[in-house]
Amino acid sequence: MLASSKTPRWIKAEREGIHLPTIDWWIDPSRPAANALVTHGHADHARGGHGQVWATCATRDIIALRYGTPTGGRDLDYNEPLDIGDSITATFVPAGHVLGSAQILLERQGERIIVTGDYKRRPDPTCLPFQPTPCDILITEATFALPIFTHPPIEREIARLLAAREANPDRCILIGAYALGKAQRIIAELRRAGYHETIWLHGAMVAMCELYERHGIEFGALALVSEASREALKGQIIVCPPSSLNSAWARRLPDPINAMASGWMRVRQRAVQRNVELPLIISDHCDWNELTGTILELSPEETWITHGREDALLHWCAQHQMRARALDLVGREEDDTG
Secondary structure (H helix, E strand, O other), X not given: OOOOOOOOOOOEEEOOEEEEOOOXXXXXXXXXXXXXXXXXXXXXXXXXXXXXXXXXXXXXXXXXXXXXXXXXXXXXXXOOOEEEEOOEEEEEEEOOOXXXXXXXXXXXXXXEEEEOOOOOOOOOOOXXXXXXXXXXXXXXXXXXXXXXXXXXXXXXXXXXXXXXXXXXXXXXXXXXXXXXXXXXXXXXXXXXXXXXXXXXXXXXXHHHHHHHXXXXXXXXXXXXHHHOOOHHHOOOEEEXXXXXXXXXXXXXXXXXXXXXXXXXXXXXXHHHHOOOOEXXXXXXXXXXXXXXXXXXXXXXXXXXXXXXXXXXXHHHHHHOOOEXXXXXXXXXXXXXXX
């Protein structure tokens, strides 16, 4: 592997997150910090207890819903430069991951560093698309950084979902989907595919769907499962947290077909372990080809890799004569947000 050469003094990868030591600002810190730039609202990136929180309006609203309103900081518009000290400017650019998600462009005296947070390159009706941004150092996630991970078109997975519903009129389709991002994308893609019947929700999904609607995302008719009889739910589509798929709550439904929407459904054993009858390979992260394609497109002088399968992407970078290094950040674990 090519030796690492670019380590500007004003940025440091520490266990707790990306640190700007000359001003003591952090990006997605895993512990409370006085000043935190936050890429998006998922729990492994956004946490409570920070002093000042700087994020997009939607992300700050998500943080307020989950952890309470931040005591300081403010909303930032996409592509709005923010001078944060020591000649460092931070700019949030769309990441295409979930509502409000952003990459953070850091600039200082001509050096440009992009922290992607989590991102995807596929279209998503619930958030702005990824904005490719030239940089000297790319700090990229690697959640699905193995060649086996190639995500199919979402249209194919939605068609499989609707076909299963059509073939089983006396059963319901119960979709396990993470409450922030995945659930809303599933609903929006069902609407885009022409499904306009009521979509039923587990109670845990309601607050986040309402937040999305306040930000202008239209979902059509939604209703709580608790408001319907067992008979009325036959042939219906229900969205719930993944943890509810095999719960006592789910056993009250009419013979549910367990589905789960995640990039991890590419791994058959994971579907078997979760008792998933209808695995839907729908991810809010890049697959292998999109990760490597992004690196080729941006052609940074160096790539820093975190949050996933760093070794495979390191090896790929070495094969392509591109400088790279792996970061060791805490709190970046596999979960149901994939």
